[in-house]
Amino acid sequence: MSAELQASRQDATLILTISNPGARNALHPDMYAAAIETLSTAERDDTVRAVVITGADKVFCSGGNLNRLLENRSKPPAVQAESIDNLHGWIEAIRDCPKPVIAAVEDIAAGAGFSLALACDMIVAGASAKFVMSYVKVGLTPDGGALWFLTRALPRQLAAEILLEGKPVSAARLHELGVVNRVVPDGTVLDSALAWAEDLAALSPNAMERIKSLTNEAQANSLAQHFESEKRHFVESLHQRDALEGITAFLEKRKPQYK
Structure with a gap:
């Protein structure tokens, strides 16, 4: 099966599911255009009142595919630049979406997957979920707006710790810091996010x-x-x-x- 962004509906909630079997739902450029188009359609659809972004098989997103990034080293820099532009287009579409967007995070939100979660209006995470900005571990710098979001959500020293160390941070700690809204038992994240979306859908x-x-x-x-x-x-x-x-x-x- 190929990497894709799956779209489905539950009542007034649009569900976007990151799916990349065998790669812990690593991101792929094909997902970016699909996400932008789907969110644009949802913006014009009055029957959509909320959006939930989740990952298939109870894994949110492991970020970028390192094999693909290694391949891109042999291509002109413009190839990778275009891919990042498209990722940023997805991030902007989340931020500009007039409907509330909730990230439902199970297992891991790494790299650009963490950025996607931060772009959402609210985050629901499983009790054992981990969030990691691991760019520094492979000699890279963040994309997806990660640094912008973290330096606004946290004191400079805490943002620097997460970005410079590149170590996983627990959902519980991010909840204490105000980055994650709700921590729920593993396996119940999507249901919890959908229930929250349903509550929001009843508002103006x-x-x-x-x-x-x-x-x-x-x-x-x-x-x-x-x-x-x-x-x-x-x-x-x-x-x-x-x-x-x-x-x-x-x-x-x-x-x-x-x-």
Whole structure:
């Protein structure tokens, strides 16, 4: 079987499964274009309310395929540069997706697999799952936005430890540091992520999209710029149909039904 990104649905949740049998779900360039296209389609599909990214056979992703990287040394540098551009396109598609994206991590998230998990809005991990930025072990530097994400999620010294040592970090430690949202028993990760996605799917899609946008902007904007953006989104949301349903449902003491 070849490396592929499998797409399926469970109710309002789109499930993207990294599958590369025999290679611990190592990434392949063919996956990148498929992921970007699938997320773009989901963005326009109102029936999709949440996305879960997982790995086949209870393994999340072991990162890049070292044999393929070794082969690329004999090719023009532009070949590897294009592959990284496409990986970064997937990362950007996750960040820009207006729907909440949850990583369901079992066993290992290594290298670019760790980057993929960090790009997601939330991470659910198995109790024995390990996360590792192992680039330094093979004389490489991180890609997939790993360094950008870690230096914003952690104090500089802790990010440096993870990036410079290249040693596995437990799900429990990352949970304590606030990088992993939930740690659940091994074998229950996907079910837990899907249950969380179902809860999120019941909330306002308009508010969800705007909150994600504000969160992304907040990392670059000044407080004054953020105030202006908050004001615009609030006023626009108030005059959108989700606010009418949400406020009315609250006052009527019932669950809102967002469409």
